[in-house]
Amino acid sequence: MTLTKTDSDHQQQNVGSTERLASVGSGGLLVLKGLHHRGLLGAAMVGVGAAMLRRGVSGHCSMYEKLGIDHEHTQDPPEPSAYYERGIHVTKSFTINKPAQDLYNYWRNFENFPGFMTHVSEVKKLDEKRSHWKATGPAGMSVEWDAEIINDEPGKLIAWQSLEGADVHSKGSVRFIETPDRGTQVKVTLDYLPPAGRLAAAFAYLFGEEPRQQIQEDLRHFKQLMESGEIPTNKSPRGICKATAEQ
Amino acid sequence: MKALVWCGKKKVSVENVPDPELINPRDAIIKITTTCICGSDLHLYDGYMPTMQPGDVLGHEFMGIVEEVGSAVKNLKKGDRVVVPFTIACGNCFYCKRKLWSCCDNTNPNAWMAEKAMGYSPSGLFGYSHMTGGYAGGQAEYVRVPCADVGPYKIPDDLTDDQVVFLTDIFPTGYMAAENCNIHSGDTVAVWGCGPVGQFCIRSAFLLGAKQVVAIDDVPERLRMAEQAGAIPINFHDEFVYERLLDLTGGIGPDSCIDAVGAEAHGMTLDAAIDRVKSVLPGFDHMHALRQAINCCRKAGTLSVPGVYISLADMIPFGALMNKGLTVKTGQTHVMNYLKPLTERIQKKEIDPSFVITHKMPLDQAAHAYDIFSKKNDGCIKVVLKP
Numbered sequence: 001m002t003l004t005k006t007d008s009d010h011q012q013q014n015v016g017s018t019e020r021l022a023s024v025g026s027g028g029l030l031v032l033k034g035l036h037h038r039g040l041l042g043a044a045m046v047g048v049g050a051a052m053l054r055r056g057v058s059g060h061c062s063m064y065e066k067l068g069i070d071h072e073h074t075q076d077p078p079e080p081s082a083y084y085e086r087g088i089h090v091t092k093s094f095t096i097n098k099p100a101q102d103l104y105n106y107w108r109n110f111e112n113f114p115g116f117m118t119h120v121s122e123v124k125k126l127d128e129k130r131s132h133w134k135a136t137g138p139a140g141m142s143v144e145w146d147a148e149i150i151n152d153e154p155g156k157l158i159a160w161q162s163l164e165g166a167d168v169h170s171k172g173s174v175r176f177i178e179t180p181d182r183g184t185q186v187k188v189t190l191d192y193l194p195p196a197g198r199l200a201a202a203f204a205y206l207f208g209e210e211p212r213q214q215i216q217e218d219l220r221h222f223k224q225l226m227e228s229g230e231i232p233t234n235k236s237p238r239g240i241c242k243a244t245a246e247q
Numbered sequence: 248m249k250a251l252v253w254c255g256k257k258k259v260s261v262e263n264v265p266d267p268e269l270i271n272p273r274d275a276i277i278k279i280t281t282t283c284i285c286g287s288d289l290h291l292y293d294g295y296m297p298t299m300q301p302g303d304v305l306g307h308e309f310m311g312i313v314e315e316v317g318s319a320v321k322n323l324k325k326g327d328r329v330v331v332p333f334t335i336a337c338g339n340c341f342y343c344k345r346k347l348w349s350c351c352d353n354t355n356p357n358a359w360m361a362e363k364a365m366g367y368s369p370s371g372l373f374g375y376s377h378m379t380g381g382y383a384g385g386q387a388e389y390v391r392v393p394c395a396d397v398g399p400y401k402i403p404d405d406l407t408d409d410q411v412v413f414l415t416d417i418f419p420t421g422y423m424a425a426e427n428c429n430i431h432s433g434d435t436v437a438v439w440g441c442g443p444v445g446q447f448c449i450r451s452a453f454l455l456g457a458k459q460v461v462a463i464d465d466v467p468e469r470l471r472m473a474e475q476a477g478a479i480p481i482n483f484h485d486e487f488v489y490e491r492l493l494d495l496t497g498g499i500g501p502d503s504c505i506d507a508v509g510a511e512a513h514g515m516t517l518d519a520a521i522d523r524v525k526s527v528l529p530g531f532d533h534m535h536a537l538r539q540a541i542n543c544c545r546k547a548g549t550l551s552v553p554g555v556y557i558s559l560a561d562m563i564p565f566g567a568l569m570n571k572g573l574t575v576k577t578g579q580t581h582v583m584n585y586l587k588p589l590t591e592r593i594q595k596k597e598i599d600p601s602f603v604i605t606h607k608m609p610l611d612q613a614a615h616a617y618d619i620f621s622k623k624n625d626g627c628i629k630v631v632l633k634p
Binding site: 095097182183213216217220223224227228229230231232233234235236237238239240241242243 | 248250252254255258260262264265266267270271272273301302303304319335337338339340341344352353354355356357358359371377380381382383387391393394
C-alpha cells in the first residue's frame with residue numbers, strides 16, 4: 001500500500017454520469033454569470049461554478065468522498081484490494097495483570113463489549129457461536145450484523161467474523177498469552193470493512209474521523225476495566241474565565 | 248463551589264464552578280480543608296506546560312474530609328480526615344504492583360496524548376494539564392478523587408493540617424529525591440534550588456544520614472531557611488559553585504547532586520543566558536541547574552532529579568555524565584510509599600513540615616498568592632490556602 005496508490009484512490013470517480021453532465025452544465029453557467037458580477041458575489045459564483053465544472057469533468061467529488069458516497073461504483077463491488085484499503089484495521093498488544101482465563105471469559109461473553117467499545121451499542125447472544133451486533137453513531141445512525149465464532153481455544157484464543165448479509169463486514173481475533181510474572185499479554189486484531197452504497201456514509205459517521213485511534217482507546221478501556229474495575233474519566237467541574245476575559 | 252481556574256499565561260482567578268460529583272465506583276468526594284500552591288504549579292502559571300485549557304481547575308496538594316464515597320470504596324467513610332497524593336493510581340497494574348505508583352497504567356484518561364509526547368503515559372495527576380489526565384485539581388472547596396481506595400491516607404487527630412498537608416507532594420518528593428541518592432554516612436549531598444521541594448530534600452538528606460548538605464540558590468531567605476536545617480548555603484550570585492563544592496569535599500565533589508529546580512532554572516553563566524533567549528520558543532526547558540549539577544557531581548556519584556522538566560533538554564553534558572559514570576534517578580513521586588513512614592516521622596517529631604509555610608491566605612486570594620509566589624515577593628516560599 002504505497003502512498004501513490006492511496007493518492008490515486010482519492011481521485012477515483014465517484015459521481016454518476018448523468019450527474020457529471022449536470023455538474024458541467026450548471027457549473028459552466030455559474031462561471032459565466034459570475035464573471036458579469038463584481039465583488040464578492042461574483043467571485044463566489046465563479047469559485048463554486050469552477051468547482052462544479054471540475055467535479056463534472058473529473059467525475060470526482062471530494063464532499064462525496066468524505067461522506068463515503070460513491071454514485072459511480074454503487075452497482076459494482078469494488079476490487080478486493082481497494083475494498084480492504086477503505087476498511088479499518090487495528091492491531092494492538094498490551095499486558096493486563098490478570099490470569100488469561102479471566103480475560104478470556106470476559107471477552108468470550110460478547111455482551112460485555114458495549115461496556116468498553118464506544119461504537120458498539122448492543123450485542124445479543126444468539127447461540128453458543130453466533131451473536132447479533134449493533135453499532136450506533138453519535139447521531140443515532142446504526143448498523144447491525146450477525147457474527148460467528150470461527151476459532152475458540154478456551155483461555156487462549158477467540159476469533160470471529162460477521163456473517164453473510166452484514167451491514168458492516170467485521171472480523172477480529174484476540175489471543176491471550178499468560179506470562180510467569182507479568183500477567184497476560186493480549187494481542188488483538190480487528191477489521192471493519194465498509195458496506196457498499198449509502199450505508200458507507202453511516203460507517204464513516206459511526207467510527208468518526210480517527211477510527212483507529214478510537215478503537216485503540218476502546219481496547220485500552222478493556223485493560224482499564226479488567227485491572228482497575230472502571231474506565232477513568234476526567235469529567236470535572238470547569239471555570240469559564242469570565243473575570244480574566246474582561247481584563 | 249469556589250475554585251482557582253487557569254485562564255491563560257499568568258491569568259488565574261477564583262470562580263464559582265459546579266460542584267464535583269461521584270462518577271465511578273472507586274471515586275470519593277473530599278471537602279478540602281487545606282490546599283497549597285506548588286512550585287510546579289508555576290510551570291502552568293507561566294505557560295510552560297502544553298495541553299492546558301482555559302477553565303482548568305488547578306491544585307494537586309490538598310487534604311480534607313471525606314464527604315461521599317463510591318460503592319467500591321470500602322476503606323474510607325464520610326468524615327474521615329485524609330491527605331490525597333497528587334498522583335492517581337489504580338493499585339492493580341504492572342507498575343502499581345511494583346509500588347511505582349506514579350507510573351500507573353490506568354489512571355490517565357488522556358494517555359494517548361502523553362504517549363505521543365513520551366512514548367508511554369505516566370499516571371493521571373490532579374490539576375496538571377490534559378496530557379496528565381485533565382482532572383480538576385484541589386485549589387477548590389471540593390474535589391473528586393478517583394481510585395480513592397488507593398491514594399487517600401487517614402491522618403491521626405493529633406497532627407494539624409499544616410503539619411501533614413505536604414505529605415501530598417513536596418515532603419515525599421524531597422524525601423524520595425534524597426532516598427534516590429542512596430546516602431551513606433559521610434556523604435555530601437548538594438541541592439540545587441531551595442524552594443519548598445529543595446527544603447525537604449535538604450532535611451530528608453539529613454534524616455537519611457548525610458554528613459553534609461550544601462544548598463545552592465540565590466534567594467537570601469530561601470538560603471537562610473536551608474541554613475536553619477543545617478545546610479551550608481552557596482549563593483550562586485556571590486560564589487563560584489564548583490570551586491566552593493570542591494573546597495567543601497576535599498576535592499572529591501559531592502557524592503550526590505539533587506536538581507530541585509526543574510524547567511525554569513536561571514543562572515549567571517552563558518548557557519543560562521542562551522536558555523533565556525531560546526525559551527521564547529515553545530518546548531525548550533531551562534537546563535542550567537541540571538548542567539551544573541552534572542558537572543559538579545563526583546565520579547560514580549548520583550544525580551537525583553525531583554525538579555519537573557517538561558519537554559526538550561538542550562546542551563546536556565552527556566559526555567560528563569557518561570565518562571564519570573553517574574547514576575541518574577528521577578520521576579514523579581511514588582507518594583503512596585511514603586505516607587505511613589513520613590507520618591510516623593512527623594509524629595515522632597523528627598521533622599515538622601510546617602516550617603516551610605511563609606504565607607496563609609483564604610482561597611479567595613489565590614490569584615494574589617500565585618503572583619507573589621511566582622515573583623518570590625514578600626519572602627514568599629510556600630503558600631497555604633484555606634477554602
